[in-house]
Amino acid sequence: MFSYYLKLALISLRKTPFLSLLMIMTIAIGIGATMTTYTVSYLLQKDPIPTKSDRLFNVRLNSYGPDKPFNISQGKEVPPFILTYQDAINLQNAKQGVNQTPLGSFKIMTRTTEQSITEAKMTPIRSTYRDMFNMFEVPFKFGGAWDEIADQDGLQVAVISSELNDKLFGGENSVGKSLLLGNLQYRVVGVTDDWYPIPKFFDYRTRAFNKPRDVIVPFQTQINNELWTGSDVSYQCWKEPADDSFSAILASECVWVSYWVELNSAAERNNYMDFLVNYSMEQREYGRFLREPLHQLFNVKEQLIERKIIKDDGNVAVWLAFAFLAVCLLNCMAMMVAKFHGRAGEVGLRRAVGASKQDIITQFTVETCIIGLLGGILGLLLAQIGLSVTAQLYSHLYAEMLEMTAGIVIMTVLLAVVSAVTFGLLPTLHAAKVQPSSQLKSL
Amino acid sequence: MLSMRHLSKAYYTDTIKTQALQPFDLSIEQGEFVAVIGPSGSGKTTFLNITGLLEDFCGGSYELDGVNVEKLNDKAKSKLRNEKVGFIFQSFNLIPELNLYDNVDMPLRYRKLSSKDRHERIMDALNKVGLASRKAHYPSQLSGGQQQRVAIARAIAGKPSFLLADEPTGNLDSKMADGIMELLKDINAQGTSIVMVTHDAQQAVKAQRIIEIRDGMLSERKNYDKAIA
Numbered sequence: 072m073f074s075y076y077l078k079l080a081l082i083s084l085r086k087t088p089f090l091s092l093l094m095i096m097t098i099a100i101g102i103g104a105t106m107t108t109y110t111v112s113y114l115l116q117k118d119p120i121p122t123k124s125d126r127l128f129n130v131r132l133n134s135y136g137p138d139k140p141f142n143i144s145q146g147k148e149v150p151p152f153i154l155t156y157q158d159a160i161n162l163q164n165a166k167q168g169v170n171q172t173p174l175g176s177f178k179i180m181t182r183t184t185e186q187s188i189t190e191a192k193m194t195p196i197r198s199t200y201r202d203m204f205n206m207f208e209v210p211f212k213f214g215g216a217w218d219e220i221a222d223q224d225g226l227q228v229a230v231i232s233s234e235l236n237d238k239l240f241g242g243e244n245s246v247g248k249s250l251l252l253g254n255l256q257y258r259v260v261g262v263t264d265d266w267y268p269i270p271k272f273f274d275y276r277t278r279a280f281n282k283p284r285d286v287i288v289p290f291q292t293q294i295n296n297e298l299w300t301g302s303d304v305s306y307q308c309w310k311e312p313a314d315d316s317f318s319a320i321l322a323s324e325c326v327w328v329s330y331w332v333e334l335n336s337a338a339e340r341n342n343y344m345d346f347l348v349n350y351s352m353e354q355r356e357y358g359r360f361l362r363e364p365l366h367q368l369f370n371v372k373e374q375l376i377e378r379k380i381i382k383d384d385g386n387v388a389v390w391l392a393f394a395f396l397a398v399c400l401l402n403c404m405a406m407m408v409a410k411f412h413g414r415a416g417e418v419g420l421r422r423a424v425g426a427s428k429q430d431i432i433t434q435f436t437v438e439t440c441i442i443g444l445l446g447g448i449l450g451l452l453l454a455q456i457g458l459s460v461t462a463q464l465y466s467h468l469y470a471e472m473l474e475m476t477a478g479i480v481i482m483t484v485l486l487a488v489v490s491a492v493t494f495g496l497l498p499t500l501h502a503a504k505v506q507p508s509s510q511l512k513s514l
Numbered sequence: 515m516l517s518m519r520h521l522s523k524a525y526y527t528d529t530i531k532t533q534a535l536q537p538f539d540l541s542i543e544q545g546e547f548v549a550v551i552g553p554s555g556s557g558k559t560t561f562l563n564i565t566g567l568l569e570d571f572c573g574g575s576y577e578l579d580g581v582n583v584e585k586l587n588d589k590a591k592s593k594l595r596n597e598k599v600g601f602i603f604q605s606f607n608l609i610p611e612l613n614l615y616d617n618v619d620m621p622l623r624y625r626k627l628s629s630k631d632r633h634e635r636i637m638d639a640l641n642k643v644g645l646a647s648r649k650a651h652y653p654s655q656l657s658g659g660q661q662q663r664v665a666i667a668r669a670i671a672g673k674p675s676f677l678l679a680d681e682p683t684g685n686l687d688s689k690m691a692d693g694i695m696e697l698l699k700d701i702n703a704q705g706t707s708i709v710m711v712t713h714d715a716q717q718a719v720k721a722q723r724i725i726e727i728r729d730g731m732l733s734e735r736k737n738y739d740k741a742i743a
Contacts, residue, residue, distance in 0.1 A: 075623055082611045420607050423568060424621035424668070425596020427589045508563040 098446025101399025103453025108392035214261035225291030422507035443491025521574035549721035600669030659690030
């Protein structure tokens with residue numbers, strides 16, 4: 072029977088091609104606009120690390136001097152979102168979390184040992200402890216994280232992205248091969264495997280939707296080799312360093328190191344906060360931490376909202392998009408009423424030859440399903456166009472990031488079908504109510 | 515096999531009650547050919563719609579092939595209509611987008627028949643009306659008389675007990691009308707009861723019984739010539 076209804080639906084669509092196309096287009100435009108907005112919102116605001124986002128914390132210490140606070144927000148003093156080098160190292164040595172790491176960064180000319188110096192490219196580098204790989208769930212294609220000794224001694228080892236591995240080593244297993252960062256030779260110990268956390272919660276706001284850096288080296292390597300790129304770090308001081316040397320920066324009260332800790336559970340947050348307060352009290356003995364101990368721990372979502380990477384506005388844009396879809400569907404419903412009204416004669420005849428109201432409802436519902444399905448498929452194409460336009464408009468978003476997931480594709484088509492059937496229900500019920508005897512003289 | 519007792523029908527608006535059919539008794543036996551005559555607006559079509567379960571009645575009782583239809587729900591009524599009744603309309607009421615085969619198939623689709631069964635019934639019905647060779651044609655490619663033959667094929671494909679015909683020759687010239695009447699008589703001769711509403715005296719006299727409806731009053735006429743006059 073379904074195939075019969077399908078056949079009737081296709082005949083009906085062919086009978087009124089303009090009206091049918093108009094209905095399909097109306098649904099497609101609504102679905103396209105809604106799903107473009109929803110996809111962008113979903114991809115940009117989804118939990119980048121769902122297994123542990125509630126127990127992964129950005130650490131903030133109120134290490135600023137007594138004269139003025141780091142910042143005031145809504146009348147309240149706010150500690151810096153980055154730490155001094157000495158605090159980062161102290162927290163690292165204290166090992167109070169399951170995993171913890173400072174995050175540093177710099178830029179340097181990078182090439183393989185086989186490439187000439189002219190082929191070197193300026194490359195942004197991430198510096199960190201090995202804990203980061205486990206903490207941020209970094210997948211590996213080849214090799215793995217460096218060992219603890221590399222962390223302690225600042226060995227010249229590197230983990231590179233699979234993309235860089237493709238470019239420099241033709242995609243082969245490059246573990247053990249060498250890379251030149253500046254003049255220094257680094258040994259590749261691991262190649263990451265398509266690691267694109269969205270948003271990149273541990274980075275600066277302006278970089279939250281960029282790909283992770285292609286080269287990751289031990290934090291201590293950056294320190295040992297005095298690798299510093301002023302333009303690549305957020306660097307703020309309440310007291311200038313003693314001189315311009317790198318060691319003076321390390322010993323100074325200048326903040327520039329982002330710090331993350333993973334705890335066993337979200338409940339351990341208070342314990343870690345107590346630890347931070349105790350730590351700052353101890354530091355007072357050295358004349359530091361003279362302000363209130365307004366230290367803060369932000370879990371991943373809090374960090375994303377506080378850094379204004381995502382908005383905590385209940386997705387107004389998505390609601391507006393769904394409202395637009397509802398308007399489109401109401402228009403479509405009006406067209407369905409007109410279309411089905413024109414078929415009252417056929418309904419009357421079918422009722423006369425033995426179709427029940429239920430049969431008529433099923434027949435028309437199959438037709439609205441087809442309209443919804445076609446609208447959904449066309450809407451999917453429009454949404455793809457919408458996404459590629461969005462990716463071009465916002466150049467900080469990389470194109471692959473704005474691709475619909477299989478789940479969203481299925482959801483788009485389903486949404487179109489369900490919406491069409493729901494909004495088609497009223498016209499369908501209306502059509503099924505036709506008094507057959509009133510129609511049979513006029514077909 | 516069709517029995518109506520004290521059956522009546524009235525239409526109501528906010529303030530006015532219009533009695534379309536006064537209470538009447540009527541029985542029609544298997545194989546009868548009954549003509550229903552009367553002036554326009556007298557209630558003939560209302561009578562036919564009630565007989566074919568397309569309209570509800572207000573009072574009395576109605577049994578169709580031993581089934582009391584009064585308390586049937588929509589689904590059961592539709593099933594009974596599908597199995598027991600075939601309709602033939604003045605304006606043929608074929609679906610223009612469906613070919614003859616699919617038009618005749620329509621009532622069979624609402625029964626749980628195998629496609630082989632359906633095919634046999636459709637071809638049998640089209641053969642009976644002499645249009646089997648044109649099964650792939652569309653209604654617009656046929657003359658009025660041929661279209662009415664298709665409508666008759668559709669009505670008899672389900673092998674109903676009753677054919678209800680509402681002015682089946684009303685839109686046809688006399689030659690075509692005679693052809694349709696011959697066909698209906700053949701069908702009747704094979705045992706199918708026919709109730710035919712008509713204005714045409716020439717056609718009415720071909721029925722075995724004539725029922726006249728005037729101002730909602732239903733009465734039987736034994737003397738055909740008088741009734742028509």
